Amino acid sequence: MSPQIPGYLLILEATVRPFITAIALSLIWSGAARMEAPAASRYATATGLSAVLVAWLVIAQYVGSANTYFAGSETAVPKVLFGLLIPLMIAAIGLSLSRSVANLVSAIPLPWLAAAQVYRIAGGIFLVLLADGRLPWQFALPAGIGDVATGCFAIVVAALLARKAVDARKVTYSWTLFGVADLVVAITMGAMTSPGRVHLLALDAPNLLISSYPLVMIPTFAVPLALMLHGLVLWRLGRETTPIGRPGRSVMPLA
Numbered sequence: 223m224s225p226q227i228p229g230y231l232l233i234l235e236a237t238v239r240p241f242i243t244a245i246a247l248s249l250i251w252s253g254a255a256r257m258e259a260p261a262a263s264r265y266a267t268a269t270g271l272s273a274v275l276v277a278w279l280v281i282a283q284y285v286g287s288a289n290t291y292f293a294g295s296e297t298a299v300p301k302v303l304f305g306l307l308i309p310l311m312i313a314a315i316g317l318s319l320s321r322s323v324a325n326l327v328s329a330i331p332l333p334w335l336a337a338a339q340v341y342r343i344a345g346g347i348f349l350v351l352l353a354d355g356r357l358p359w360q361f362a363l364p365a366g367i368g369d370v371a372t373g374c375f376a377i378v379v380a381a382l383l384a385r386k387a388v389d390a391r392k393v394t395y396s397w398t399l400f401g402v403a404d405l406v407v408a409i410t411m412g413a414m415t416s417p418g419r420v421h422l423l424a425l426d427a428p429n430l431l432i433s434s435y436p437l438v439m440i441p442t443f444a445v446p447l448a449l450m451l452h453g454l455v456l457w458r459l460g461r462e463t464t465p466i467g468r469p470g471r472s473v474m475p476l477a
Contacts, residue, residue: 224292225430228354232345235436236451238344239279242444245338246275250331259331267322274316278309279443286438293433298417300429302433305442306409317457321436327454328423328461335455336394337380339401339448345369345440356431358424361411367405372397394459405445405452412441 254268278404291302351357379397384391415429
């Protein structure tokens with residue numbers, strides 16, 4: 223039996239989804255405007271990435287709204303994990319095999335990649351749903367608090383990177399690892415509180431809402447995108463040989 227979906231959740235999702243999409247598209251096109259390549263190549267790469275992003279969003283919404291991921295029965299592997307992992311694998315393959323994609327991503331200002339995660343503040347909806355008695359605390363508390371903290375500190379990290387502060391690199395690593403850990407904990411708690419082989423918590427009131435539309439758009443769109451952004455930040459920092467705020471030569475500029 224599908225859970226009742228509150229109206230405020232539908233309104234929030236309909237508002238946040240285009241906001242997140244606009245952020246992702248702006249990053250793609252900012253990279254295209256700055257990458258060193260002929261105009262035709264730059265904008266062809268940006269157009270292709272934009273098309274993939276929009277297609278991903280459409281597919282995620284279509285599959286999610288059809289309740290394909292709904293965890294209403296015991297399954298060996300939660301189906302929502304496929305909606306989370308497949309986009310990540312495609313993104314990793316594209317970055318490793320396409321030089322044009324790698325060049326475009328390298329041209330996106332690093333502070334913008336960090337600031338993009340401000341949308342994680344919307345994860346506070348988990349706390350609202352907890353207070354409304356619609357989510358188990360074992361999932362909602364760590365997921366909600368972690369998302370809000372990551373989203374708020376995204377602006378701080380972006381400001382430090384933009385100013386090229388001495389400690390910006392360390393702070394960025396710490397923030398990124400915290401953000402990734404928050405998502406890993408949220409995914410784990412989501413699985414452990416939902417029907418399935420690993421359903422060990424919230425047995426009396428299972429977490430059915432997270433696999434129902436529209437909240438399922440978080441693990442199948444917002445979370446994979448956040449992991450991609452964190453991964454890109456780490457990838458960019460790994461290609462930077464000189465710590466921010468110190469003189470020297472670098473292989474790949476951060477801005």
